[in-house]
Amino acid sequence: MASIIDIKEECALHVRNFDFTYKGAEAPSLKKITMPIAKNSITALIGPSGCGKTTLLRSFNRMHDLYPGNKYEGEILFDGRNILDPKEDLIHLRTRIGMIFQKPTAFPMSIYDNVAYGMRLQGIKNKTELNDRVEKALKDAAIWKEVSDRLKHDANGLSGGQQQRLCIARAIAVEPEVLLFDEPTSALDPISTQGIEKLIIELKDRVSIIIVTHNMQQAARVSDYTGFMYLGDLIELGYTEELFVTPKEKLTQEYITGKFG
Amino acid sequence: MTAVQKRIFINKLALVFSTLSAVIALAFLFWILGVLVMKGVSALNWNIFIYEGAPPGYAESGLKHALVGQLILVGMATGVGVPLGILAGTYLSEYGKNSKLANTIRDISDIMMSAPSIVIGAFVYAVVVIPMGHFSAWAGAIALAIMMMPIILRTTDDMLQLVPGTLREAAFALGAPKYKVIMDVVYRGAKAGILTGVLLGVARVAGETAPLLFTSFNDNFFTTDLNQAMPSLTVTMFNYATSPYEDWQQLGWAAAFILSMFILGLNILGRLILLTRKKGK
Numbered sequence: 219m220a221s222i223i224d225i226k227e228e229c230a231l232h233v234r235n236f237d238f239t240y241k242g243a244e245a246p247s248l249k250k251i252t253m254p255i256a257k258n259s260i261t262a263l264i265g266p267s268g269c270g271k272t273t274l275l276r277s278f279n280r281m282h283d284l285y286p287g288n289k290y291e292g293e294i295l296f297d298g299r300n301i302l303d304p305k306e307d308l309i310h311l312r313t314r315i316g317m318i319f320q321k322p323t324a325f326p327m328s329i330y331d332n333v334a335y336g337m338r339l340q341g342i343k344n345k346t347e348l349n350d351r352v353e354k355a356l357k358d359a360a361i362w363k364e365v366s367d368r369l370k371h372d373a374n375g376l377s378g379g380q381q382q383r384l385c386i387a388r389a390i391a392v393e394p395e396v397l398l399f400d401e402p403t404s405a406l407d408p409i410s411t412q413g414i415e416k417l418i419i420e421l422k423d424r425v426s427i428i429i430v431t432h433n434m435q436q437a438a439r440v441s442d443y444t445g446f447m448y449l450g451d452l453i454e455l456g457y458t459e460e461l462f463v464t465p466k467e468k469l470t471q472e473y474i475t476g477k478f479g
Numbered sequence: 480m481t482a483v484q485k486r487i488f489i490n491k492l493a494l495v496f497s498t499l500s501a502v503i504a505l506a507f508l509f510w511i512l513g514v515l516v517m518k519g520v521s522a523l524n525w526n527i528f529i530y531e532g533a534p535p536g537y538a539e540s541g542l543k544h545a546l547v548g549q550l551i552l553v554g555m556a557t558g559v560g561v562p563l564g565i566l567a568g569t570y571l572s573e574y575g576k577n578s579k580l581a582n583t584i585r586d587i588s589d590i591m592m593s594a595p596s597i598v599i600g601a602f603v604y605a606v607v608v609i610p611m612g613h614f615s616a617w618a619g620a621i622a623l624a625i626m627m628m629p630i631i632l633r634t635t636d637d638m639l640q641l642v643p644g645t646l647r648e649a650a651f652a653l654g655a656p657k658y659k660v661i662m663d664v665v666y667r668g669a670k671a672g673i674l675t676g677v678l679l680g681v682a683r684v685a686g687e688t689a690p691l692l693f694t695s696f697n698d699n700f701f702t703t704d705l706n707q708a709m710p711s712l713t714v715t716m717f718n719y720a721t722s723p724y725e726d727w728q729q730l731g732w733a734a735a736f737i738l739s740m741f742i743l744g745l746n747i748l749g750r751l752i753l754l755t756r757k758k759g760k
């Protein structure tokens with residue numbers, strides 16, 4: 219039986235009895251997941267490869283819909299609505315729930331255009347407003363000092379760590395309510411990783427964050443809540459300090475002490 | 480001879496023969512280019528660009544008609560073939576993906592690419608020239624466009640597929656609709672590759688004679704009337720080179736030289752674009 223804590227504070231998302239089945243698969247990859255995601259907090263998802271943590275993360279912005287044939291069952295409640303509803307407006311949903319990927323995904327355009335991209339999609343054309351918001355997003359992503367004199371340069375000229383911060387700037391420029399991080403530092407060096415972690419912690423005042431990570435230390439360093447997943451089940455969700463020190467489930471304990479995974 | 484010595488000997492023998500074969504193949508290429516440059520350059524003069532075709536023996540004869548006709552034909556073919564090829568390639572890579580329909584289109588386009596060009600000429604003759612009742616620039620351009628399309632379609636398809644899927648996902652994750660993802664992110668990422676495909680496609684059809692022989696036919700005079708037969712460098716070259724008149728043969732060499740340089744230029748440009756793109760990465 220899974221051990222899921224009852225979150226007292228306000229929640230950004232509620233996952234209820236959620237099943238996810240990939241196209242052509244017989245058994246669901248995620249089984250009856252029920253978990254609250256606290257607002258303005260960082261929730262980390264950990265677990266061995268193939269446990270379904272990225273699959274769960276990519277359900278929050280319905281990324282699986284890009285590949286036809288996948289099946290959602292159950293509910294993910296966001297702002298009182300079930301976002302798994304087939305009639306859900308995905309374009310609108312994705313402006314409210316942003317995502318940062320494992321590898322930096324700078325678009326083949328200038329640094330400025332990268333950050334302005336999401337805002338332009340929303341129809342913002344006013345030059346002054348765009349300029350102000352690009353600058354603010356880059357400052358918030360702690361990369362403004364490095365790029366302020368070369369905003370018109372190709373974004374692909376930046377280093378991996380800079381590109382990842384650029385992607386964060388691009389995501390926060392549209393002011394989402396939730397940000398999903400899919401192993402955002404696994405392609406980066408330790409110093410860039412430190413920078414991104416610091417940034418993630420700073421961002422939680424404004425957005426609710428869910429982060430998938432292979433790195434347990436990272437989960438311990440940045441998150442408020444941690445969920446441990448195994449073979450498509452959510453085994454335990456708890457306060458990060460408690461989960462890593464006094465796990466309630468035997469499986470969690472075995473995983474965090476390195477017995478498997 | 481020990482086993483090792485024998486292997487070394489065979490190795491050297493293979494090296495000698497393969498080098499020799501390469502040299503022979505290259506020798507023919509340079510021979511062709513050499514003759515072309517020698518005969519072509521000596522046949523070049525300003526009259527070629529000023530005057531149109533004239534009966535043999537006239538000093539004031541040139542290739543203006545064929546040069547302009549060639550540009551019109553290739554230009555029209557490009558205008559039709561490039562958008563169709565790029566759009567079809569976009570369908571294959573972004574919408575059809577690995578579906579049965581998409582793979583069938585890929586196979587058919589591969590077959591079309593290796594179809595004898597004269598067959599395409601015959602097809603256009605049957606469906607355009609005969610119903611119209613006469614040769615026309617339209618028919619020639621359609622034949623060239625049909626030849627160009629599969630080349631551009633396949634390169635576009637390949638180049639779009641090289642754009643990483645995560646880049647598309649990142650654009651979707653920002654709330655971009657699919658057409659925006661394709662236009663803003665995928666096309667941008669594949670820009671250099673698509674352009675190269677277009678240049679190579681144009682270069683490929685610019686040297687074709689067979690599909691023009693009975694579509695746009697030929698004319699010895701300057702014309703811009705798209706409803707009439709239209710001269711082209713290739714067909715003009717064919718007619719002049721096979722004629723018994725010395726001055727016409729000279730013009731044939733000049734046409735061959737100009738056409739080859741044009742196509743060589745396009746090919747080099749295409750390769751340069753690919754090269755700078757690789758360096759940029």
